[in-house]
Amino acid sequence: MTAPLTLLDKLWSSHEITRRDDGVSLLWVDRHLVHEGSHHAFAKLADRGLRVAEPSLTLAVTDHYAPVRNRETGGSTKQIREMVDRLRRNAAAHDITLLGLDDPRQGIVHVVGPELGLTLPGLSINCGDSHTSTHGAFGALAFGIGATEVAHVLATQTIWQKKPPVMRLRFTGRLGPGVGAKDLALNWIARLGADSARGHALEYAGPVVEAFSMEARMTLCNLSIEGGARFGMIAPDTATSTYVEGRTFAPKGQALERAKAAWGELNSDTDAEFSREASFDAAEIAPIVTWGTRPDQAAPVTSSVPGHASDALEYMDLRAGQPLDGIPVDQVFIGSCTNARIEDLRAAAAVLSGRRSRVPGMIAPGSMAVKRQAEEEGLDQIFISAGLEWVSAGCSMCVGMNGDQVGPGKRCASTTNRNFRGRQGPGARTHLMSPAMVAAAAVTGTITDVRPMLAGREVA
Amino acid sequence: MTGWTVHSGRAVSLPLDGVDTDQIIPARFMSQPRSAGYGEFLLHDMRQDPGFPLDAPAAQGASVLVSGRNFGSGSSREAAVYALVDAGFCAVIAPSFGDIFSANAVNNGLAPIQLSKAEVDLLHSQISAGTSSVDLDLEAGSLSLGRTSFEFSLDPVWTQKLIEGWDDIDLTHAWTATIAEFRKADRTARDWAWPKCGPD
Numbered sequence: 250m251t252a253p254l255t256l257l258d259k260l261w262s263s264h265e266i267t268r269r270d271d272g273v274s275l276l277w278v279d280r281h282l283v284h285e286g287s288h289h290a291f292a293k294l295a296d297r298g299l300r301v302a303e304p305s306l307t308l309a310v311t312d313h314y315a316p317v318r319n320r321e322t323g324g325s326t327k328q329i330r331e332m333v334d335r336l337r338r339n340a341a342a343h344d345i346t347l348l349g350l351d352d353p354r355q356g357i358v359h360v361v362g363p364e365l366g367l368t369l370p371g372l373s374i375n376c377g378d379s380h381t382s383t384h385g386a387f388g389a390l391a392f393g394i395g396a397t398e399v400a401h402v403l404a405t406q407t408i409w410q411k412k413p414p415v416m417r418l419r420f421t422g423r424l425g426p427g428v429g430a431k432d433l434a435l436n437w438i439a440r441l442g443a444d445s446a447r448g449h450a451l452e453y454a455g456p457v458v459e460a461f462s463m464e465a466r467m468t469l470c471n472l473s474i475e476g477g478a479r480f481g482m483i484a485p486d487t488a489t490s491t492y493v494e495g496r497t498f499a500p501k502g503q504a505l506e507r508a509k510a511a512w513g514e515l516n517s518d519t520d521a522e523f524s525r526e527a528s529f530d531a532a533e534i535a536p537i538v539t540w541g542t543r544p545d546q547a548a549p550v551t552s553s554v555p556g557h558a559s560d561a562l563e564y565m566d567l568r569a570g571q572p573l574d575g576i577p578v579d580q581v582f583i584g585s586c587t588n589a590r591i592e593d594l595r596a597a598a599a600v601l602s603g604r605r606s607r608v609p610g611m612i613a614p615g616s617m618a619v620k621r622q623a624e625e626e627g628l629d630q631i632f633i634s635a636g637l638e639w640v641s642a643g644c645s646m647c648v649g650m651n652g653d654q655v656g657p658g659k660r661c662a663s664t665t666n667r668n669f670r671g672r673q674g675p676g677a678r679t680h681l682m683s684p685a686m687v688a689a690a691a692v693t694g695t696i697t698d699v700r701p702m703l704a705g706r707e708v709a
Numbered sequence: 710m711t712g713w714t715v716h717s718g719r720a721v722s723l724p725l726d727g728v729d730t731d732q733i734i735p736a737r738f739m740s741q742p743r744s745a746g747y748g749e750f751l752l753h754d755m756r757q758d759p760g761f762p763l764d765a766p767a768a769q770g771a772s773v774l775v776s777g778r779n780f781g782s783g784s785s786r787e788a789a790v791y792a793l794v795d796a797g798f799c800a801v802i803a804p805s806f807g808d809i810f811s812a813n814a815v816n817n818g819l820a821p822i823q824l825s826k827a828e829v830d831l832l833h834s835q836i837s838a839g840t841s842s843v844d845l846d847l848e849a850g851s852l853s854l855g856r857t858s859f860e861f862s863l864d865p866v867w868t869q870k871l872i873e874g875w876d877d878i879d880l881t882h883a884w885t886a887t888i889a890e891f892r893k894a895d896r897t898a899r900d901w902a903w904p905k906c907g908p909d
């Protein structure tokens with residue numbers, strides 16, 4: 250009898266080229282995604298006169314520095330234009346397909362991969378970005394890497410990695426209305442801690458995850474790194490193959506049949522052992538917002554700022570004991586690889602429809618394809634009528650590299666993934682929450698429980 | 710990259726938990742080529758505070774940074790490691806580190822040394838009491854600050870990489886034939902995994 254295997258075991262063994270005596274494996278990389286930030290890795294390659302080993306397994310996307318308005322300028326400063334152009338030159342020099350600013354397929358790398366069918370169950374996917382765990386939503390072995398590792402993947406299409414132990418998070422029960430994947434993720438991170446999954450791969454399971462759409466699964470896996478894990482994954486099922494089928498680069502015909510047979514094996518065996526497990530009852534979860542400067546400094550919107558005076562509270566200009574509901578915000582942002590897919594925009598539109606935003610804000614769709622779809626559904630009109638700015642696709646205010654920043658001391662309700670000091674701009678104060686919650690904050694101008702605002706409305 | 714085994718230098722204390730990569734190097738500096746030197750970007754925005762520990766006269770020339778829990782959490786930006794290395798650091802000591810940060814650190818000769826919280830707290834208090842001379846030995850897994858010694862265990866793979874100054878790309882070339890064999894077999898076994906446009 251063979252020992253029961255976890256999903257990670259199965260993904261690992263199908264990509265392991267060799268394992269050294271010290272236990273480190275050399276893994277084959279099926280897809281390598283690069284962006285403007287990968288310039289250090291290309292420079293390392295150039296220093297050694299090396300070529301990209303597998304250009305056809307490599308995709309370059311302009312996202313981190315992408316201007317989301319006035320695209321024709323190529324960026325608002327010389328430095329930004331240079332970053333955008335440097336990626337173009339590196340991609341051209343190495344025959345890598347580039348989804349640049351004028352490409353209708355352009356978008357945030359973790360939104361675009363799945364959209365194009367480049368992300369598939371059973372693949373190994375790397376990118377020089379810590380939110381690469383997003384692709385694990387398809388049952389892929391996906392993890393973020395640093396520039397030295399990016400250079401290694403470019404040069405060899407492989408990566409050295411030690412297999413981590415697996416921590417399984419199970420979500421049971423039913424999520425209440427107005428509560429979604431973002432709340433689920435911030436909830437477990439707040440309860441277990443921002444470094445709780447350090448050194449582990451996460452597998453998400455349970456009826457709540459099974460009932461999730463692919464978009465919701467991506468949000469959940471995306472935030473794995475915010476709990477300390479480099480990998481997050483979910484076993485593929487029919488929802489996964491339904492999403493994938495028919496996409497540009499997805500297998501077709503006979504190859505698809507063979508793929509589906511392989512994908513059917515991609516789950517943890519019933520009696521597989523996990524190094525750690527935790528279980529959560531979804532019914533207990535209320536919409537969550539962050540109050541501090543780490544993603545685990547988060548609490549239900551119905552509660553108060555916890556703890557005692559601290560550096561984080563000073564930075565955020567909040568008092569312990571102050572109710573979260575009612576904290577005024579200066580602006581809102583809906584965007585990022587965490588929450589800018591079509592479902593996220595629908596959830597925000599369900600709240601904003603027929604209402605006005607009291608504060609300025611911006612909505613940056615995750616990709617140009619998401620943008621087109623939202624416009625077909627008329628969501629852009631809802632956002633514009635609410636007084637919010639509807640722009641093109643890119644990382645934008647998630648990280649501020651393209652110049653879109655939250656001003657010093659300003660408070661932003663944001664659908665992004667990091668509330669670190671200065672993440673959205675020097676001195677910026679970020680409150681992370683779901684798209685529906687950001688929409689509610691826009692309407693009232695304060696952090697607000699979205700649930701009563703959904704009464705009588707159709708929620709996607 | 711040149712490797713190192715022992716180091717004698719001075720330690721500086723930054724007793725904060727969760728010093729994340731966005732603080733270690735704010736995003737706006739990351740478009741510079743490495744040759745520009747990343748040292749001056751290190752913890753740039755935090756350093757605007759007068760009295761920031763790294764800017765104290767006693768901290769000048771420090772090469773070992775002692776910090777708090779979950780150091781280097783957050784993004785995969787290797788620039789965070791460049792900033793530390795270019796500012797002259799060769800080791801960071803903390804109760805825990807972000808996973809990607811540690812991997813990036815080892816790839817650039819920066820040792821991420823984990824000690825217990827109690828040990829790290831002791832280091833902080835000794836440094837603030839004026840002791841800063843530190844000795845590190847990667848091979849022995851030992852560290853001493855003034856007259857107090859500590860033992861640490863670094864992943865043996867990382868220790869070896871730091872000591873040899875190894876570069877993975879060079880190492881992997883030894884496996885070129887094995888990789889080629891894997892690739893060939895995989896194209897048949899998992900033909901569906903290779904990207905295609907249009908029907909097959």
Ligand code: SF4
Pocket residue numbers: 312313357358359378380584585586587643644647648666
């Ligand atoms: S949207 Fe934010 S987190 Fe996602 S890839 Fe872009 S910068 Fe990184």
